[in-house]
Amino acid sequence: MTDKPTVTQAMIDAYDDYTHLSLDRRKFMERLTVLAGSGAAAAAIAPMLAASTAQAAMVAADDDRxxxxxxxxxxxxxxxxxxxxxxxxxxxxxxxxxxxxxxxxxxxxxxxxxxxxxxxxxxxxxxxxxxxxxxxxxxxxxxxxxxxxxxxxxxxxxxxxxxxxxxxxxxxxxxxxxxxxxxxxxxxxxxxxxxxxxxxxxxxxxxxxxxxxxxxxxxxxxxxxxxxxxxxxxxxxxxxxxxxxxxxxxxxxxxxxxxxxxxxxxxxxxxxxxxxxxxxxxxxxxxxxxxx
Missing domain, CATH: 3.40.50.1820 (Alpha/Beta hydrolase fold, catalytic domain)
Structure with a gap:
């Protein structure tokens, strides 16, 4: 079983720069690769930083209330x-x-x-x-x-x-x-x-x-x-x-x-x-x- 990648504060800060300041997607992934140690690790970590559209809603769209x-x-x-x-x-x-x-x-x-x-x-x-x-x-x-x-x-x-x-x-x-x-x-x-x-x-x-x-x-x-x-x-x-x-x-x-x-x-x-x-x-x- 593969261990879950470790997300550091520096990675979160890099993502914040990407989403709010000046980093573009390519530069963000370059920085994340350095922080994570490999491109594969960066690819695994990036979705953890981003919002996931697959995440279940807390209140269902068809809630009958x-x-x-x-x-x-x-x-x-x-x-x-x-x-x-x-x-x-x-x-x-x-x-x-x-x-x-x-x-x-x-x-x-x-x-x-x-x-x-x-x-x-x-x-x-x-x-x-x-x-x-x-x-x-x-x-x-x-x-x-x-x-x-x-x-x-x-x-x-x-x-x-x-x-x-x-x-x-x-x-x-x-x-x-x-x-x-x-x-x-x-x-x-x-x-x-x-x-x-x-x-x-x-x-x-x-x-x-x-x-x-x-x-x-x-x-x-x-x-x-x-x-x-x-x-x-x-x-x-x-x-x-x-x-x-x-x-x-x-x-x-x-x-x-x-x-x-x-x-x-x-x-x-x-x-x-x-x-x-x-x-x-x-x-x-x-x-x-x-x-x-």
Whole structure:
């Protein structure tokens, strides 16, 4: 029986550079080969670092407790696509949550996260923020490349349009929060600045906004970070200082010993179940406080 390859922190850091900074696929595999000791070892390790589309969902797509559908709705300057999930058991007006994807677009993992949100008693909408470019492709490398072509002002405006759509839906209580992961966490921070009617924002390992824009934030924020995520964590202190100076309502949690994307259960090398479960319980409690 072949031993499972060992994934080191340097390998995880190289993958983070590849997915978020300047490495291309060829250079990433070259670096991984050096770190792993051989091309064969690198080939075995690469899928462990990446998200796996074969990973089973935590909440099945056909879960009979939920009503789920792909929808279109008005964006800021064109049609948006999204995945809307509602709990069947609740008849009272619902708070709503925008579930914002990573830099891979609206994939099966984020659909699963939306279903988790709905099971916790909210109307959940996972928008496809690549809608202006035609929507999320099946090829995740291609999807990742498409993000550099997005106009962030338009993207943030599409976030606000999503909030307005959810707030006005039949069966909604008018209160809308947003939770985002990686790229989506950064968008939550931008929405908190640009959307004065956002009721709550939760950013998982998201890029922080410029300190001078923080005074515009009105929504309470909850910010989750992985303790080993040096790239994103470099901005925590300045963000904290700006939030404190502005008298904002916020909570920051740093989970020691875990990586960027620790919530993504489809990435076996980076997922950390204890941290993910704790962050999720805090997130749902936060939404229940501010969206009820």
């Amino acid at each position: 939920l009503s789920a559908e792909d929808i279109t709705y008005p964006g800021a300057s064109g049609e948006m696509k999204g995945y809307l999930v509602l709990p069947k058991a609740t008849t009272a007006p619902l708070g709503s949550v925008i579930v914002i994807h990573e830099n891979r677009g609206l994939n099966e993992h984020i659909r699963d996260v939306a279903r988790r949100v709905a099971l916790d008693g909210f109307a959940a909408l996972a928008p496809d923020f690549l809608s202006p470019a035609g929507g999320t492709p099946a090829d995740e490398d291609k999807a990742r490349q498409m993000f550099s072509g997005l106009d962030m002002k338009q993207t943030t405006a599409n976030g606000e349009a999503t909030r307005a759509f959810l707030a006005g839906r039949d069966g909604a209580n008018g209160k809308v929060g947003a939770v985002g992961f990686c790229w989506g966490g950064g968008l939550v921070n931008r929405m908190a600045i640009a959307s004065p009617d956002l009721n709550a924002g939760v950013a998982y390992y998201g890029a922080q906004p410029p300190a001078e824009e923080v005074p515009a934030i009105r929504a309470p924020l909850m910010l989750h970070y992985g303790g080993l995520d040096e790239r994103i964590n470099a901005g925590i202190d300045a963000y904290r200082a700006a939030l404190e100076k502005g008298g904002k309502t916020f909570e920051i949690f740093v989970y020691d010993g875990v990586n960027h994307a620790f919530n993504n259960d489809t990435s076996s090398a980076r997922y950390d179940k204890p941290a993910a479960d704790l962050a999720w319980s805090r997130t749902i409690g936060f939404f229940r406080k501010y969206l009820a």
